[in-house]
Amino acid sequence: MDRKVAIVGQAQTKHSEDTGMPRERMLFELVKGLFGQFGMTRHDIDTFVLCSNDFETGRTISNVFEDTPVGAYMKDETKVEADGAWAVMYAATRILSGIYDTALVVANSLGGSEFRPYLIMDYQLNPTYDRQLALINEPSAAAFQARSYMDKYGMTDAYLDMIAARLLRNAARNPNALRAKADATPEYVAGSEYLYEPLRKLHCYPFTDGACVLLLASGEKAKDLTDSPIWIKGLGDSIESYYLGERELFRSPSARLAAERAYKMAGISDPKGQIDVAEVSAKFTHQEPIICEALGLFPEGSGGEVAEKGLSEIDGDMPVCPSGGALGAYPFSAAGAIRVAECFRQLTGSAGEAQVANAGTAVAHGQDGFCAQHNAVIVLTVEEG
Amino acid sequence: MRNVAIIGVGYTPVFVSKRKDVNIVEMISEAVDAAFRNTNLTPDDIDSITFGNMQTFEGLNLPHLWAADHISALGKPTIRISTGGTTGMSTLQAAYYQVASGLYDVVMAVTWEKQSEGDSQVGLAGIVMPEVMVMVQNGMDLFGGRGIGGMGGGSTGAASYQATSYLHHSGASPEHIDKMAALERTNASKNPYAHLRKATTVEDIQATPFISWPLRYGHTCPTSDGATVAIVVSEEKAAKLADQAAWINGVACCASDPTTANLIEGQITDPAEQQPARIAAEKAFAMAGIKNPRKEIDMAELYNGFAHQSLMWLEKLGLCKEGEAHKMLDKGALDIDGELPTNASGGVFSTNAIGASAMNRPAECALQIMRKIEGGHQIPKKVRNALAHGWGGLFQYVTVMIISDEPRKA
Amino acid sequence: MAFEMGPETRQVQGTWDVTTYKYKIDGGGMKLLCDAMKEKKIRGIRCNECGTVYVPAPTFCRKCHVDIDEVVEVEDSGEVGTFAVEMADMRGNPIEKERISAQIKLDGADTWLGGTIEGVDWHDVKIGMKVKAIWVDNPEGRLSDIDHFEPL
Numbered sequence: 034m035d036r037k038v039a040i041v042g043q044a045q046t047k048h049s050e051d052t053g054m055p056r057e058r059m060l061f062e063l064v065k066g067l068f069g070q071f072g073m074t075r076h077d078i079d080t081f082v083l084c085s086n087d088f089e090t091g092r093t094i095s096n097v098f099e100d101t102p103v104g105a106y107m108k109d110e111t112k113v114e115a116d117g118a119w120a121v122m123y124a125a126t127r128i129l130s131g132i133y134d135t136a137l138v139v140a141n142s143l144g145g146s147e148f149r150p151y152l153i154m155d156y157q158l159n160p161t162y163d164r165q166l167a168l169i170n171e172p173s174a175a176a177f178q179a180r181s182y183m184d185k186y187g188m189t190d191a192y193l194d195m196i197a198a199r200l201l202r203n204a205a206r207n208p209n210a211l212r213a214k215a216d217a218t219p220e221y222v223a224g225s226e227y228l229y230e231p232l233r234k235l236h237c238y239p240f241t242d243g244a245c246v247l248l249l250a251s252g253e254k255a256k257d258l259t260d261s262p263i264w265i266k267g268l269g270d271s272i273e274s275y276y277l278g279e280r281e282l283f284r285s286p287s288a289r290l291a292a293e294r295a296y297k298m299a300g301i302s303d304p305k306g307q308i309d310v311a312e313v314s315a316k317f318t319h320q321e322p323i324i325c326e327a328l329g330l331f332p333e334g335s336g337g338e339v340a341e342k343g344l345s346e347i348d349g350d351m352p353v354c355p356s357g358g359a360l361g362a363y364p365f366s367a368a369g370a371i372r373v374a375e376c377f378r379q380l381t382g383s384a385g386e387a388q389v390a391n392a393g394t395a396v397a398h399g400q401d402g403f404c405a406q407h408n409a410v411i412v413l414t415v416e417e418g
Numbered sequence: 419m420r421n422v423a424i425i426g427v428g429y430t431p432v433f434v435s436k437r438k439d440v441n442i443v444e445m446i447s448e449a450v451d452a453a454f455r456n457t458n459l460t461p462d463d464i465d466s467i468t469f470g471n472m473q474t475f476e477g478l479n480l481p482h483l484w485a486a487d488h489i490s491a492l493g494k495p496t497i498r499i500s501t502g503g504t505t506g507m508s509t510l511q512a513a514y515y516q517v518a519s520g521l522y523d524v525v526m527a528v529t530w531e532k533q534s535e536g537d538s539q540v541g542l543a544g545i546v547m548p549e550v551m552v553m554v555q556n557g558m559d560l561f562g563g564r565g566i567g568g569m570g571g572g573s574t575g576a577a578s579y580q581a582t583s584y585l586h587h588s589g590a591s592p593e594h595i596d597k598m599a600a601l602e603r604t605n606a607s608k609n610p611y612a613h614l615r616k617a618t619t620v621e622d623i624q625a626t627p628f629i630s631w632p633l634r635y636g637h638t639c640p641t642s643d644g645a646t647v648a649i650v651v652s653e654e655k656a657a658k659l660a661d662q663a664a665w666i667n668g669v670a671c672c673a674s675d676p677t678t679a680n681l682i683e684g685q686i687t688d689p690a691e692q693q694p695a696r697i698a699a700e701k702a703f704a705m706a707g708i709k710n711p712r713k714e715i716d717m718a719e720l721y722n723g724f725a726h727q728s729l730m731w732l733e734k735l736g737l738c739k740e741g742e743a744h745k746m747l748d749k750g751a752l753d754i755d756g757e758l759p760t761n762a763s764g765g766v767f768s769t770n771a772i773g774a775s776a777m778n779r780p781a782e783c784a785l786q787i788m789r790k791i792e793g794g795h796q797i798p799k800k801v802r803n804a805l806a807h808g809w810g811g812l813f814q815y816v817t818v819m820i821i822s823d824e825p826r827k828a
Numbered sequence: 829m830a831f832e833m834g835p836e837t838r839q840v841q842g843t844w845d846v847t848t849y850k851y852k853i854d855g856g857g858m859k860l861l862c863d864a865m866k867e868k869k870i871r872g873i874r875c876n877e878c879g880t881v882y883v884p885a886p887t888f889c890r891k892c893h894v895d896i897d898e899v900v901e902v903e904d905s906g907e908v909g910t911f912a913v914e915m916a917d918m919r920g921n922p923i924e925k926e927r928i929s930a931q932i933k934l935d936g937a938d939t940w941l942g943g944t945i946e947g948v949d950w951h952d953v954k955i956g957m958k959v960k961a962i963w964v965d966n967p968e969g970r971l972s973d974i975d976h977f978e979p980l
Contacts, residue, residue: 036520055852061888068893075893086479087500091849093474093544094502097811100673101890107697110673111508114473114480114500123497123512130518131419132669132705147850156479160535160842161441268521270495275484290493298521402483407496431831439834477844540844548851556855556862557970565972567942578912579931586910586955627922630929631913631950635920675890684857684872684882684939685931686890688909 037252038128039262040413042070043374048211048243048362051146056090059244060141061102067137067246068104071258075104078248079133083112084120084140084366088156089148103139103246116314117245118369118399118409122268124249134254141244142365145211150240150365154403159275171403172237172317174277176229178404179319181282183231186334190231194219195340196318197235197360203347204357206386207375211362212239235360236318243364245371252417263380266394267301267412269294275406288327288398288408295396296329299412304329304396308412310352310379310389312372313398316359320405321345324398325353328410347389355379355387369399369409376413421825422517423656423663424784426649428453433613433644433769436534442476443488446530449645450489453526456790457649457659461490464649465522470499470509470529471773475541489528502545503721503810504671505529506646506777507817513650514666523652530645531773538641545812574638574724576689576813578630581726583690585632590729590744592632596623597747599637599725599767605754606764608794613642613769623725637725637767644771646778653825664784667803668706668820670698676812694816695734695807703736706820707827708803711736715820716801717759717786719779721809722767728752728760731807735818755798762786762795776808776817783821857884860899866969870961872937874900883937902936905960905980909933909940913950926950932959932977947978 044067046052052059068074081103085095092098096112113120117140124136144150154171158164169177183190198221204213214221225235248258255262271290273280292304301307311330315321322336330351331339339345345353354361356375359368376395378384393415401407428449430437437445454460467489469482478484482498485491501508506529513527533541543550554560558567585592603618618636626636656663672694674687687693699711708714720731729743737758738746746752752760761767763782766775783804785791801823808817857873861884864871872883877892881900889896911930916922928950931940945959958980967973 052852055854058854058887061893065893087474087544088479088844091544091846091851092547093472093541094500094811096501097545097676097814100814101675101886102888104893105673106890106893107672107674107693109671109701111499111511111671112501113497115498119497123515126512126515126519126521129520130515132515132518143852147852148848152848153479156477156844157483159484160476160478161840164842165840270497271493272483272486272491272496274487274492276487287493291495294495401480406483406486432833434833437833438836438839441837474844477842536844540846544846547846548849548853551851552853552855552858553971556858557968557972559972564944564975565970566974567971574912579910582912583910583955627920628913628915629920631915631926633912635916684884684886684937684941686880686882686938686940688940690910 036129036131037264038125038249039252039255039264040247040377041250041255041258041262042067042248043377045209045245045371045374046243047209048241048364049145050211050240050242052143052242056141056143057098057102060099060139063244063246064103064139067248077135078104078137079109079135080127081105081108081110082120082124082136082138083110084117084370085142086114086153086366088153089142089144089365091148116369116399116401117367117371118373118397118411121247121370121373121411122409125265125268128249128251134251136249138247138249138370140367140370142367143242144365145240145242153365172232173229174403175317176232177277178282179231179317182319182323182336185283188337191219192337192340193231193236193318194222196321197222199346200354200357200360203355203387204361207356207361209362210357211241213357213361232317238316238359238363241362241364243362243367245367245374247370247374261381263377264414264417265411266414266418267295267299270409272407277404282404283323284333285323285327285405285408288324288405291408291410292328295410295412301412305351308394308396309392310355310395312354312356312375314359314368314372314400316363318360321353324405328396328398347387352389355384355389372397372399373411380413380415420518420520421653421665422514422650423665424648424650425656425660425663426453426457427781427785428456428647429611430644433611433642433771435642437532437643442481442532442535443485445532445643446485446528446645447488449647450528453647453649459649464494464524464526466495466516466525467491468497468499468509468512468525468527470505471531472502472505472541473500474544475531475533475538475772476536501810501815503772504776504808504815504817505773506775507780507808507819510648510777510780511669511817514669517650517652523655525650527648527650527777529774529777531771532643533641533772534643574630574633577724578633580689581632581724583688584726584730587690588733588741588744594729594744594747595632595637595726596620598728599623601752602728602761602764602767605762605795606768609763610793612764613640633724639723639767639770642769642771644774646774646781648777648781662788664787665822665825666819667822667826668702670701671817672698674814676814689813690730692734694814695731698816698818699735702818702820706822708820712738715803715805716799717762717797718805719763719782720761720765720807721776721779722761722765725767728765732760735805735807737805754795759797762797779808780806780819780821787821787823854887857886860885862969862971865973866967868963868967870902870904870934871899872902874898880938881936883934883939883941902934904934905958906932906934908953908955908957908959910955911953928953943974944976946976
């Protein structure tokens with residue numbers, strides 16, 4: 034591949050339960066802030082890739098009023114309706130094609146104040162059967178998956194509390210996180226009420242209003258714009274069956290395939306050795322080990338051990354979600370883009386108190402669907418290579 | 419820049435008001451199967467899938483997740499694109515960029531709509547639902563029309579405003595709209611994949627009542643159930659897989675502000691101006707190396723939800739001079755055997771499975787170039803360069819593709 | 829290859845309930861306009877950089893991509909930008925009397941407002957025709973304070 038693509042900048046809202054402002058205002062201020070960082074205007078952007086969801090915004094064609102606030106008036110724009118990680122990958126293909134030199138990815142959701150995310154997922158259910166039966170919804174399906182992993186590997190739900198507590202502590206070091214607690218303990222997490230056993234409220238992502246904007250550029254342009262471009266070295270995604278009964282919920286073949294594709298592109302043959310930090314989208318705590326194991330970061334079934342030994346702490350062997358991850362904030366379409374943005378902060382040494390020392394290679398992950406049916410993996414590096 | 423070609427298209431067997439015999443995923447799989455048949459490819463040959471439709475029309479969120487099993491997507495990269503009326507072409511453009519980027523060699527673009535399973539009125543009204551609610555709260559007379567902001571234009575909405583403005587600026591008469599309508603419906607009668615296939619005369623059109631002058635009932639498009647799939651490949655693959663491929667040489671998109679007079683964000687654009695069309699067309703021509711569109715473009719497939727739009731787009735996209743389109747219509751230049759066959763397929767005006775409608779335009783261009791049109795609407799002259807156009811949003815999005823019989827010269 | 833539709837499948841009911849959304853809309857421009865209408869005036873906001881006057885106003889200029897807040901008054905008369913004549917309702921049933929609805933560019937504004945036109949035969953309406961607002965006697969600060977437009 035001759036062309037290269039890098040991330041040049043990022044900005045996020047302070048994620049909240051309620052932004053207190055209309056979506057258009059939120060987007061305008063966020064994008065203006067990023068442009069301000071670079072002294073750019075909207076005319077410096079060759080293409081805009083938006084990411085939002087009709088059922089979350091309650092509007093057919095959710096981007097009709099998002100274009101002017103992000104600066105896309107009379108400009109090239111398109112909209113991905115999936116998790117933000119896919120918007121980042123699509124923007125990358127636009128730049129790699131050679132037709133564009135700069136791309137702005139803007140992903141957003143008002144899933145905290147406008148509409149309940151579990152309902153957004155209900156509308157995703159097969160309308161002829163699952164939606165009619167109303168037996169599963171997002172958290173109950175996630176509970177199936179949690180139970181499946183625990184049964185397979187003979188664990189209790191204690192590891193769920195440990196993972197959640199770690200993420201809450203990490204989130205306290207993230208100025209943009211919504212849900213955080215600097216001294217969170219597993220006991221504190223275990224004190225929250227059950228939604229569907231074994232999943233408690235604090236094991237599940239919070240309903241969040243928020244947005245994320247990422248500025249991508251081609252190789253030469255990126256080096257013009259910044260001294261520390263972060264290179265998108267690998268990307269990949271894959272999808273599993275919609276039908277839960279046909280899947281082994283305790284592992285994620287699609288995350289594994291997605292990672293294999295991304296790693297191959299990036300020249301990563303030893304994920305544990307070569308990756309310094311991972312930001313995965315685990316909407317429920319039990320998903321973190323499943324995804325990390327699929328990404329080759331930990332051995333299969335090691336969720337409990339990893340939690341007990343603190344292997345995924347910020348100063349651990351393989352830091353996972355130093356930002357607090359999805360449990361710290363999860364705006365519906367923006368989430369995967371936020372994971373990329375957090376990797377960017379790590380690799381540019383701007384992650385503040387959550388900084389992983391000497392981070393040179395990061396992996397970001399996004400998901401969609403029930404029990405992470407659809408997974409995307411992006412490898413980012415400091416080295417241009 | 420890597421060259422990218424369409425090597426095959428798959429349609430559902432028909433586009434009709436109601437496919438009561440299949441559910442959504444079954445219907446989409448029909449078009450996917452047709453695409454495999456028409457290209458002699460199998461699911462293993464597909465590197466990646468792009469997928470699009472207008473989901474609120476069925477009330478089904480992220481439908482690619484349910485459809486995955488049914489479109490041979492399991493284990494494959496999959497992405498969903500949704501941009502309103504332009505979705506069909508945006509989805510194909512996503513496939514184009516995936517191949518152009520060098521990351522994938524064979525990508526399948528899947529677009530569809532099954533409007534009979536939802537409520538189109540809700541789907542359409544849903545675009546500005548919150549704005550309308552605020553306007554009504556502030557005294558807007560939603561249907562009566564008194565005061566400011568009433569939903570003028572009736573059920574044809576802002577299209578009537580657009581038509582009046584177009585007639586005024588171009589010198590065309592309302593009868594030209596009737597004529598274009600009759601031409602396209604007659605074209606559609608030769609197209610087995612069109613929805614409204616009754617050969618229609620100008621008198622037939624003029625017998626329909628005006629909904630909102632100058633637009634008649636006979637000037638409006640149907641709502642259809644159907645799906646369209648296209649397979650795009652790299653240059654190396656095209657050489658192996660197709661005798662004649664259809665090369666995507668120009669790709670562009672432009673978005674303006676919403677131009678349907680919602681009162682939350684005041685409209686500053688004449689709906690007939692369609693500046694995004696000019697911008698997108700110029701970009702696409704430049705990319706394709708087309709210096710004289712009027713001479714070099716041999717056919718056009720335009721997104722016309724309403725019959726006057728075919729004439730309007732020809733002018734706004736630069737395929738003829740301002741005010742010239744209706745004269746070309748009178749001369750027979752827009753007929754299938756004319757110098758600029760326009761909507762030989764019957765256009766969106768005759769077939770509108772809305773998520774697929776903007777994909778049907780490049781699909782038809784590709785089939786024309788590859789001379790694989792089924793039915794009787796194959797354009798007789800050689801088609802070297804075709805223009806496919808998509809339109810959507812609140813009268814704000816335009817996408818353009820230039821499709822040719824040869825790849826772009828380096 | 830003639831297509832024959834197969835047997836009909838079962839149908840089940842579903843809904844998309846839009847009433848459960850808590851939309852947040854920026855109503856500032858609408859409020860500015862409605863407050864002005866109480867005084868039989870029309871106000872919008874002007875962008876300092878490009879001079880575009882929006883009625884009603886968003887909080888930022890979409891061309892210049894900057895915040896805007898300069899309130900300006902525009903005339904309650906202007907010209908017809910485009911129009912349509914409603915002859916049937918949303919379902920296609922003919923309505924009793926044709927209604928002329930237009931998009932009107934008020935003098936001083938760059939935006940188009942929708943409104944109805946009375947006092948003229950629809951055959952005589954032309955793009956560019958000058959019209960003025962006819963106000964109700966007791967405006968309340970609502971969009972209905974302008975009853976209709978008439979040719980000047």
